[in-house]
Amino acid sequence: DSGVTQTPKHLITATGQRVTLRCSPRSGDLSVYWYQQSLDQGLQFLIQYYNGEERAKGNILERFSAQQFPDLHSELNLSSLELGDSALYFCASSPIGGNAEKLFFGSGTQLSVL
Amino acid sequence: GQQLNQSPQSMFIQEGEDVSMNCTSSSIFNTWLWYKQDPGEGPVLLIALYKAGELTSNGRLTAQFGITRKDSFLNISASIPSDVGIYFCAGQPTGGFKTIFGAGTRLFVKA
Numbered sequence: 001d002s003g004v005t006q007t008p009k010h011l012i013t014a015t016g017q018r019v020t021l022r023c024s025p026r027s028g029d030l031s032v033y034w035y036q037q038s039l040d041q042g043l044q045f046l047i048q049y050y051n052g053e054e055r056a057k058g059n060i061l062e063r064f065s066a067q068q069f070p071d072l073h074s075e076l077n078l079s080s081l082e083l084g085d086s087a088l089y090f091c092a093s094s095p096i097g098g099n100a101e102k103l104f105f106g107s108g109t110q111l112s113v114l
Numbered sequence: 115g116q117q118l119n120q121s122p123q124s125m126f127i128q129e130g131e132d133v134s135m136n137c138t139s140s141s142i143f144n145t146w147l148w149y150k151q152d153p154g155e156g157p158v159l160l161i162a163l164y165k166a167g168e169l170t171s172n173g174r175l176t177a178q179f180g181i182t183r184k185d186s187f188l189n190i191s192a193s194i195p196s197d198v199g200i201y202f203c204a205g206q207p208t209g210g211f212k213t214i215f216g217a218g219t220r221l222f223v224k225a
Contacts (some may be wrong), residue, residue, distance in 0.1 A: 002156065033213070042120075042217035043157070043202065056212045092157050102147070103204075103213060105156030 003027065006091050006106035014114055018079040021109045025072055025093030030056070032074040033103060034066055037088040063080055078111070086113045120216030121205050128224050133190040135219040137203030146179050146186040147204040147213070157202055161188070193223050 001072045003026035013019055020031060025032050034046040049068035060066075063081075088110050092103040098099035120137045127133060137146070145164055149157035161172050163179035163186060170177055177188045186203055203216040 002158070004156070035215075043204075043215040045212055045214065048212065058212060092156070102159055102162055103157075105149075105158070107154070107156050 002064040002106065004091060004093050004104050004106035006089075006109050008109060009107065010110045012112045012114065013081060015081055015083060017081050017113075018077065019081065019111065021076040021078070021089050021091075021111075022074070023074045023091030023092075023093075023106060025074070026095075026104055029093035029095050029104070030072065031094045032072070033092040033094070034060075034069055034074070034076050035090040035092065037090060037108070038084075039087075041087075043090065046076070077101075081113045083113050085112055117218040118203060118205060118214055120219055122219055123217070124220040124222070124224045126224065127193055129193060129195060131193055133193055133197070133221060134187065134202075135201060136185060136187045137205070137216050138185040139205065139207070140184070141207045142183040142184075143186075143205035143207055145206045146177070148175075148177050148186070148188045149202040149204060149215075151200040151202065151218070153199070157200075160201075191220075192222075195223050195225050197221060198223050 005024040007022045013053045025042040030051045033048045046060040047066050048056040052068050063079050064074045090108045092105045094103050147162050148160045151157040161177040165207050166183045167181045168179040174191045200218040201217045204213050
């Protein structure tokens with residue numbers, strides 16, 4: 001158990017809908033990262049937050065947004081969903097803000113868009 | 115953007131064989147990390163490397179930070195069936211905050 005909690009584990013929805021994925025980092029970790037893993041693909045970095053502020057942005061679509069709350073949990077919002085958004089979405093946390101170093105991953109949310 | 119080239123994409127080996135995989139980048143990296151992902155789970159950190167030339171072991175796993183700082187290697191000795199999974203290299207480039215992942219090496223071990 002990495003200590004990073006993601007909910008829900010599975011999500012099935014339809015095209016055009018909006019969903020929210022939730023992540024609770026390890027106790028004490030200030031940084032939260034979101035990654036997308038499509039079938040047979042590597043991990044695509046989406047976005048990073050550190051202590052509530054956006055720190056780095058990757059290949060995140062404009063239809064996607066995220067935030068980190070004062071209690072350090074984070075949410076990833078995906079809207080106007082398309083079939084191609086079906087993927088495993090991972091949240092990771094690390095204790096260090098500037099240097100990513102060791103990331104600890106949650107078990108992921110499997111999103112299926114039908 | 116910056117990318118990591120990880121090879122091979124997949125490996126089919128016999129139990130007991132040694133395995134070697136590597137990652138290269140066009141940029142200099144400050145940190146190299148190796149992760150393993152089991153089916154249905156998130157990646158788990160295996161080894162972290164922080165200095166050029168560093169060689170670090172974790173049980174049957176050994177990883178090295180290349181002296182050019184643009185590559186890293188992971189070796190697994192005497193493979194066993196539970197080594198099956200996807201192995202990712204990851205690194206943080208100089209001056210950046212993002213951790214970049216390779217596409218992964220899928221390892222299949224036949225008993």
